[in-house]
Amino acid sequence: MGARLLLRWRSRSGPLGRVVRKPARPKIPTPKVGEVRVAAVQMPFTFFGSGEAFARELRSFVHEASEAGAELVVFPEDLGTTLLGILPGFDRLARSGSLEEALGSLGPGINLSDVIEVAGPATLRIYETVLAGLARSYRIHVQGGSILVPLDGRTFNVAHLYNPNGRLLGRQPKCHLLPLEASWGLAAGDDLEVLDTPLGRLAQPVCMDATYFETFRILVSKGAEIVCLPTADPDPAPSAWKSLRGLWPRVQESGVYGIQAAMVGGALDMSFAGQSAIIAPIDLTPDGSGYLAKAHGHLREVVISDLDLEALRAFREHPAVRPNPAFDESYFPHIYRGFWRGGILHDDA
Amino acid sequence: MPEGLRVAGFCLPFRPFDGPEHMVQDIMARSAGFGEGAGSFLVFPGMYAMGLLPTAFRMEPVGMFERLRAAGTSLEKAYHDAGSEAAKRLHAWLLPGSVLIPARPGYRHVAAIFDPEGRVIGEQAQTHAFGDEVELAVATSVATFPVGDLHVGILLGADPWAPAVSRVLALEGADLLVAPLAPRRPYTAERAVAGLWQEAQQNQVFGLETGLTGELFETEADGRLAFFGPCETTPEESGFIGEAGYVSGETARAHHLDRGLLRQAREAFPIFRHLNPSLYRRYLPERRRNALP
Numbered sequence: 001m002g003a004r005l006l007l008r009w010r011s012r013s014g015p016l017g018r019v020v021r022k023p024a025r026p027k028i029p030t031p032k033v034g035e036v037r038v039a040a041v042q043m044p045f046t047f048f049g050s051g052e053a054f055a056r057e058l059r060s061f062v063h064e065a066s067e068a069g070a071e072l073v074v075f076p077e078d079l080g081t082t083l084l085g086i087l088p089g090f091d092r093l094a095r096s097g098s099l100e101e102a103l104g105s106l107g108p109g110i111n112l113s114d115v116i117e118v119a120g121p122a123t124l125r126i127y128e129t130v131l132a133g134l135a136r137s138y139r140i141h142v143q144g145g146s147i148l149v150p151l152d153g154r155t156f157n158v159a160h161l162y163n164p165n166g167r168l169l170g171r172q173p174k175c176h177l178l179p180l181e182a183s184w185g186l187a188a189g190d191d192l193e194v195l196d197t198p199l200g201r202l203a204q205p206v207c208m209d210a211t212y213f214e215t216f217r218i219l220v221s222k223g224a225e226i227v228c229l230p231t232a233d234p235d236p237a238p239s240a241w242k243s244l245r246g247l248w249p250r251v252q253e254s255g256v257y258g259i260q261a262a263m264v265g266g267a268l269d270m271s272f273a274g275q276s277a278i279i280a281p282i283d284l285t286p287d288g289s290g291y292l293a294k295a296h297g298h299l300r301e302v303v304i305s306d307l308d309l310e311a312l313r314a315f316r317e318h319p320a321v322r323p324n325p326a327f328d329e330s331y332f333p334h335i336y337r338g339f340w341r342g343g344i345l346h347d348d349a
Numbered sequence: 350m351p352e353g354l355r356v357a358g359f360c361l362p363f364r365p366f367d368g369p370e371h372m373v374q375d376i377m378a379r380s381a382g383f384g385e386g387a388g389s390f391l392v393f394p395g396m397y398a399m400g401l402l403p404t405a406f407r408m409e410p411v412g413m414f415e416r417l418r419a420a421g422t423s424l425e426k427a428y429h430d431a432g433s434e435a436a437k438r439l440h441a442w443l444l445p446g447s448v449l450i451p452a453r454p455g456y457r458h459v460a461a462i463f464d465p466e467g468r469v470i471g472e473q474a475q476t477h478a479f480g481d482e483v484e485l486a487v488a489t490s491v492a493t494f495p496v497g498d499l500h501v502g503i504l505l506g507a508d509p510w511a512p513a514v515s516r517v518l519a520l521e522g523a524d525l526l527v528a529p530l531a532p533r534r535p536y537t538a539e540r541a542v543a544g545l546w547q548e549a550q551q552n553q554v555f556g557l558e559t560g561l562t563g564e565l566f567e568t569e570a571d572g573r574l575a576f577f578g579p580c581e582t583t584p585e586e587s588g589f590i591g592e593a594g595y596v597s598g599e600t601a602r603a604h605h606l607d608r609g610l611l612r613q614a615r616e617a618f619p620i621f622r623h624l625n626p627s628l629y630r631r632y633l634p635e636r637r638r639n640a641l642p
Contacts, residue, residue: 175625175628176623176625179619179623188623189628190625190628191628191631192628192632208623211620212551212620212625213512213513213516213551214516214624214628216641217512217632217633217635217641218628218629218632218633220635220641221635221641222632238586239580239585239586241580241585241586241588241593242580242586242588244542244547245547245550245551245580248543249542249543249550252543252547253510253511253512253543253641253642254641255641282537282540282543288537288539289539290539318480319480319641319642320479320480320507320510321477321478321479321480322477322478322479322642323477323641323642324476324477324478324487324489324511324642325634326489327476327477327487327488327489327490327513327514328513328633328634328635329634330489330490331513331517332513332634333626333629333630335517335521336520336624336626336629336630337626338520
């Protein structure tokens with residue numbers, strides 16, 4: 001009870017409001033007609049000991065994106081996890097050699113979702129206050145990466161999108177978990193949403209969702225044009241080829257724009273690598289690479305590019321590969337029948 | 350010997366054949382050193398067998414489809430005769446490229462696998478058309494075929510860029526997806542990577558892309574050759590087996606594909622275990638309006 005009270009005090013909105021309301025000089029974006037300027041944040045992971053520190057760091061990214069004329073800024077996955085630093089006694093936990101050891105020091109059988117059950121309401125309050133406040137102050141759409149949220153006894157990894165009035169437009173639970181996340185006790189979402197905005201029709205699946213072509217098929221069927229993808233890839237040194245997996249091929253097969261915002265760095269025994277990037281169908285990129293912009297390395301950066309929605313819509317009028325509805329009817333969704341309950345590889349049968 | 354199969358792939362220029370025996374001789378010559386013994390599977394490029402289109406039809410100044418219709422069933426028969434005979438002489442599994450077959454309406458694009466006794470063990474037709482393949486009659490189903498220790502699926506034409514096809518084949522047990530292609534120029538590395546390379550990644554299977562090159566009727570083919578596997582199973586995590594990239598020009602390569610490596614990759618990172626069937630059940634197949642391949 002004491003910890004919950006302390007967390008409630010640490011997540012009060014007053015001090016946060018002062019940070020996000022700090023005088024800003026909103027820049028009026030001047031994109032070409034039919035174009036949207038977007039920003040992908042690449043952010044080193046760190047645990048913030050206070051909501052004010054979290055707000056100051058996020059504000060620096062939004063300020064940079066706004067100064068560059070961006071109308072949408074996308075943050076990485078696990079943005080909300082950085083707020084676990086507000087937990088009472090967190091300094092002691094942070095000295096653990098690994099996440100497993102840190103959780104073990106809290107008691108036998110404790111996993112991450114148990115911690116989120118206690119800390120989640122406070123971290124979510126800070127997260128929502130800061131992101132909504134920044135969106136309002138800078139008059140910008142903010143995709144707030146993701147945060148672990150307790151709901152009905154389960155914990156989800158949830159993306160959030162705010163409009164320039166600071167209003168929450170939508171929440172998107174991650175629908176495909178990493179094996180590691182499953183071991184933490186997280187639950188997967190079972191719906192995908194596309195949001196109508198003045199910028200275009202936006203979706204915000206999370207990281208591993210882009211490993212599965214099904215995610216993008218569903219999103220495009222619901223009208224998605226711009227897909228924001230917060231990521232935190234727990235691979236300390238992926239090859240350049242491995243980095244091509246995920247959003248890049250999904251964009252190519254789906255005909256959408258993709259904005260990948262990557263968490264980098266790490267804490268405890270977790271390290272993240274990835275490069276924030278803005279991805280388009282090969283035919284819509286000047287050099288044919290499928291990239292409109294890409295981070296230069298694995299450090300702090302804000303990646304900016306313009307998305308031409310008119311060009312995308314024209315491109316989609318003439319798909320390179322034609323759908324085969326009879327083929328789809330033959331297999332979907334019953335091809336997944338053997339996987340209804342947790343998945344069976346044919347090898348295992 | 351680890352479980353798996355020795356597989357050879359070819360990148361070749363298109364050439365006409367005087368008849369099935371001529372094509373058999375070509376296969377034998379190109380397979381020297383690759384195909385001896387029943388432990389091998391040889392995969393020739395897409396449209397390679399179109400060289401069998403009878404010379405009289407091939408040279409007439411009419412479109413390819415008119416020539417196809419004029420050839421009737423003779424091309425399909427010549428393809429089977431050549432494939433069967435070459436597989437027997439090599440005593441190997443063989444996919445002797447692909448061939449177009451007249452259909453009503455239009456045409457079908459098919460490829461077959463022959464066993465070391467010369468029997469057809471499976472035939473697959475292209476399931477998804479490129480935007481301009483208006484006369485192609487597409488198939489509505491796919492299958493996997495047992496080739497030695499591996500289950501093999503065949504991707505033709507646009508199929509490597511239609512992710513539903515590879516997914517279905519992988520869920521039905523494919524270990525190896527072979528794509529005998531004749532891609533039209535320009536065929537950049539990026540377009541290639543967006544095809545079978547990434548299908549090998551998202552489905553944790555082996556892949557083999559073979560390619561036809563040079564002038565092919567009214568178009569120019571720009572094929573290449575590469576073996577793929579999940580990044581975790583390949584040197585420097587490139588997803589390429591052998592050279593870390595595509596090989597072009599008139600060339601051939603062979604590799605032993607170890608099924609044990611696939612199993613390790615799937616156990617270490619079980620992508621299919623985290624499929625979300627309840628989500629897919631709600632939305633797939635999607636509404637036609639915005640359907641994707």
